[in-house]
Amino acid sequence: METLRWLWRQLTSMRIALILLFLLALASVPGSIFPQRGTSPLRVNEFLKDNPKSGPILDQFYMFDVFASPWFASIYLLLFISLMGCVLPRAVEHYKEMRSYPPVAPRNLSRLPVHLQWNSNTTVEQAISETQAAWNKRGWRVRAGDDWISAEKGYSRETGNLLFHLSLLVLLIAVGVGGVMGFRGTVIVREGSGFANNVTQYDTFTSGRNYSADKLPPISFKLENFISSFQRGGQQNGAPREFYADLLVKDDPSATPRAFRVEVNHPLRTSGITLYLVGHGYAPEFSVRDASGNLLWQDAAVFLPQDAGFTSSGVVKIPDTVPQLGLQGYFLPTVSADFSNGPVSEFPAADDPGVYISAWQGDLGLDSGMPQSVYRLDTKNMKRIGIEELAPGETWRLPNSGVTVEFTGYRQWATFAITRDPAKGWALGAAIAAIAGLSLSLLIPRRRAWLRVTPAAGGGNLFEVAGLSKTEAPGLADEISHLANLVNTKKENL
Amino acid sequence: MTVNETLAQASNAMVYGAITAFTSSMVAYSISLAKGRRLETLETSAQRTNSSHQVRMGSTDTLIKPAVSTSVSVDGDLGEGRRAGNIGLALTWLGAILLGLALTFRGLSVGRWPLGNMYEFSLAAGFAVSLVYCVMSLSRDLRWLGLFITIPVLLDLGSAITVLYAESAQLVPALNSYWLLIHVAAATVCIGAFTVGAALSGLYLVAQAAEDRITNGLAPGRSAAIAQRVPPADRLDLMAYRIHAFMFPIWTFAVIAGAIWAEAAWGRYWGWDPKETWAFITWVFYAAYLHARATAGWRGRKAAYIALAGFGAIIFNYFIVNIYVQGLHSYSGL
Numbered sequence: 001m002e003t004l005r006w007l008w009r010q011l012t013s014m015r016i017a018l019i020l021l022f023l024l025a026l027a028s029v030p031g032s033i034f035p036q037r038g039t040s041p042l043r044v045n046e047f048l049k050d051n052p053k054s055g056p057i058l059d060q061f062y063m064f065d066v067f068a069s070p071w072f073a074s075i076y077l078l079l080f081i082s083l084m085g086c087v088l089p090r091a092v093e094h095y096k097e098m099r100s101y102p103p104v105a106p107r108n109l110s111r112l113p114v115h116l117q118w119n120s121n122t123t124v125e126q127a128i129s130e131t132q133a134a135w136n137k138r139g140w141r142v143r144a145g146d147d148w149i150s151a152e153k154g155y156s157r158e159t160g161n162l163l164f165h166l167s168l169l170v171l172l173i174a175v176g177v178g179g180v181m182g183f184r185g186t187v188i189v190r191e192g193s194g195f196a197n198n199v200t201q202y203d204t205f206t207s208g209r210n211y212s213a214d215k216l217p218p219i220s221f222k223l224e225n226f227i228s229s230f231q232r233g234g235q236q237n238g239a240p241r242e243f244y245a246d247l248l249v250k251d252d253p254s255a256t257p258r259a260f261r262v263e264v265n266h267p268l269r270t271s272g273i274t275l276y277l278v279g280h281g282y283a284p285e286f287s288v289r290d291a292s293g294n295l296l297w298q299d300a301a302v303f304l305p306q307d308a309g310f311t312s313s314g315v316v317k318i319p320d321t322v323p324q325l326g327l328q329g330y331f332l333p334t335v336s337a338d339f340s341n342g343p344v345s346e347f348p349a350a351d352d353p354g355v356y357i358s359a360w361q362g363d364l365g366l367d368s369g370m371p372q373s374v375y376r377l378d379t380k381n382m383k384r385i386g387i388e389e390l391a392p393g394e395t396w397r398l399p400n401s402g403v404t405v406e407f408t409g410y411r412q413w414a415t416f417a418i419t420r421d422p423a424k425g426w427a428l429g430a431a432i433a434a435i436a437g438l439s440l441s442l443l444i445p446r447r448r449a450w451l452r453v454t455p456a457a458g459g460g461n462l463f464e465v466a467g468l469s470k471t472e473a474p475g476l477a478d479e480i481s482h483l484a485n486l487v488n489t490k491k492e493n494l
Numbered sequence: 495m496t497v498n499e500t501l502a503q504a505s506n507a508m509v510y511g512a513i514t515a516f517t518s519s520m521v522a523y524s525i526s527l528a529k530g531r532r533l534e535t536l537e538t539s540a541q542r543t544n545s546s547h548q549v550r551m552g553s554t555d556t557l558i559k560p561a562v563s564t565s566v567s568v569d570g571d572l573g574e575g576r577r578a579g580n581i582g583l584a585l586t587w588l589g590a591i592l593l594g595l596a597l598t599f600r601g602l603s604v605g606r607w608p609l610g611n612m613y614e615f616s617l618a619a620g621f622a623v624s625l626v627y628c629v630m631s632l633s634r635d636l637r638w639l640g641l642f643i644t645i646p647v648l649l650d651l652g653s654a655i656t657v658l659y660a661e662s663a664q665l666v667p668a669l670n671s672y673w674l675l676i677h678v679a680a681a682t683v684c685i686g687a688f689t690v691g692a693a694l695s696g697l698y699l700v701a702q703a704a705e706d707r708i709t710n711g712l713a714p715g716r717s718a719a720i721a722q723r724v725p726p727a728d729r730l731d732l733m734a735y736r737i738h739a740f741m742f743p744i745w746t747f748a749v750i751a752g753a754i755w756a757e758a759a760w761g762r763y764w765g766w767d768p769k770e771t772w773a774f775i776t777w778v779f780y781a782a783y784l785h786a787r788a789t790a791g792w793r794g795r796k797a798a799y800i801a802l803a804g805f806g807a808i809i810f811n812y813f814i815v816n817i818y819v820q821g822l823h824s825y826s827g828l
Contacts, residue, residue: 032766043820
């Protein structure tokens with residue numbers, strides 16, 4: 001019991017709070033140095049592949065999940081316990097203080113940092129009652145005795161301080177609730193294609209423990225048109241300048257479709273979800289026919305951009321031929337005249353598109369039951385039968401098989417992120433309250449003022465006004481002299 | 495929208511003008527400091543600081559006499575160096591105005607706010623530092639601080655024109671939002687004021703070291719050379735506290751404005767992107783500073799080191815994270 005009490009006292013001490021703050025800062029650092037699964041899972045895999053020795057050890061210490069790690073959580077949970085252990089008693093204390101009156105005026109006011117005095121014939125009773133009213137009107141909490149007044153102002157300093165710390169707690173809870181009750185998914189949609197809000201349609205989908213997939217709102221949309229433009233010329237040649245996606249949105253299956261333009265800083269918000277444009281790329285269109293001209297495959301295949309010039313790589317799998325057929329290669333929006341660095345696009349806009357593909361024959365491995373990436377060809381049981389460069393409209397007759405591949409053109413695609421975070425309003429409210437509390441607690445000084453009236457040696461009364469601030473408060477002297485002016489004595493100063 | 499080359503070049507000329515002004519101002523401040531001494535001796539400062547520390551040692555919340563009397567008249571009394579200090583201050587104003595014009599022309603040349611890449615951030619940060627200093631100079635004598643302001647401004651502008659330079663150009667779509675102005679401008683003003691705060695905390699540490707040597711009966715060491723030319727340690731500490739306390743809510747606002755923007759642009763308000771992580775670390779350091787300054791055993795020197803660590807996190811976030819760390823905030827323009 002004794003130890004527990006000692007531990008609690010330690011935990012709620014400012015020293016431990018400071019140390020926990022440092023630990024929190026220190027613990028965040030690896031999260032900015034190592035790639036994190038939460039934001040860039042692909043880079044984590046790359047890191048593990050490049051560092052087969054140190055990678056798994058780092059992984060054991062959650063270096064790739066720093067902000068979801070038990071040790072990070074234990075630091076901030078301890079910090080919040082410490083904070084509450086400190087703030088809650090202070091809140092009770094402050095509540096009592098708000099309902100009580102300032103303490104009796106000290107006997108000797110001349111020892112205080114701001115002190116003014118003068119003589120007047122005004123009577124004690126009159127001066128005290130009038131001053132009490134005047135100071136009170138100025139927002140001071142006033143307590144009056146027979147010949148003295150105590151006043152205090154700036155309670156909102158502590159109110160702000162408590163508001164700030166409690167807001168941080170609400171913010172932490174809102175972040176947690178948002179994680180548990182929300183979801184985030186991404187999906188690639190090609191121009192002319194659509195999406196219906198269903199878990200099976202997502203490319204990636206993560207949801208909190210308490211979010212069940214059948215609660216997804218039944219919205220759907222079609223990507224009508226995607227526009228992108230890039231800087232031409234100058235030092236920043238090829239930098240993105242504009243992109244947006246024109247959608248036809250249906251908020252539920254029976255609704256009439258409405259047009260909506262999604263841009264980078266302009267998401268679609270509907271039915272509690274938010275839809276963002278997060279990426280884009282090209283999908284070359286192919287028509288593959290057998291020797292007698294029957295269509296084997298016809299579609300636009302999503303190719304993933306590899307560099308700033310949008311050199312995009314991808315594959316096409318055609319399982320319905322014997323032997324099976326695979327195409328692997330690059331789509332170049334602007335074909336470079338110089339192939340010395342391999343197939344590389346010169347510019348991200350589709351000024352002079354072309355594909356550079358190799359054809360593979362054999363077993364695609366689709367029947368093995370193992371899940372396969374749609375962007376990669378498993379060439380273990382395949383043989384390359386040729387490489388060709390095609391411009392739009394060109395057809396390639398594959399060697400030793402009557403199959404033809406026609407590169408008919410391209411479409412653009414866009415990646416959308418769809419998220420739901422039911423607690424984000426709470427987080428915003430808490431953040432705003434935190435700033436308000438912080439401003440009050442750092443900018444408003446808590447100060448006290450006193451008036452004492454004593455009979456003067458030569459007749460009449462001696463009036464003394466003094467002031468004191470708990471914190472370094474610039475302008476205290478001015479404020480106190482203003483209060484002294486409010487003491488309505490007859491101005492026949494003796 | 496095309497780029498107006500005439501305005502872009504005028505902006506570059508203004509930057510070089512500002513660098514010339516700040517360099518001359520730095521020289522003037524150096525001369526001023528070399529000539530000047532303040533009136534209060536180190537011995538008096540050391541005594542006063544010690545006695546006030548004894549008063550303050552109790553609990554954090556008792557009503558106390560302010561450690562620093564409001565009538566201290568030792569600030570910036572550079573004596574012989576006053577005239578050179580005036581020239582330095584006038585040149586700092588000139589440099590700030592030229593930088594302001596450089597930013598205006600840069601913005602007009604592309605028809606947007608000039609906060610789109612690291613070159614422009616650096617110009618804005620240099621402008622913010624010098625403007626905060628100049629505005630503070632209006633109500634108090636800060637000529638003694640000028641040298642310690644012009645040096646970081648010149649380092650900032652020097653790196654801007656050499657390694658960070660980017661031609662005037664349009665924005666990448668992610669930056670195309672009114673939050674650019676709100677979030678980046680707030681962060682830039684904070685960086686400016688925190689630079690002034692760091693200079694004050696650094697000077698405080700030097701002055702405190704000199705006063706401590708005297709208290710301990712040692713000969714005033716090399717730190718005395720600087721300590722004799724700036725206000726006493728307790729005064730520096732108070733000034734540093736005031737600027738940090740004033741800026742901390744604004745820094746909080748800058749981070750939250752960034753979170754609101756991130757929600758609109760990336761679909762989440764906080765994602766531990768490296769830039770966000772370091773903004774958080776900075777915030778934690780300054781929060782620790784404000785707490786430390788109200789905690790017995792931590793105020794004074796330890797608190798000042800924490801404030802400097804916060805500024806170190808800002809610098810790391812700006813130069814290291816922006817340029818070398820892969821993340822969503824990759825707008826350096828390099």
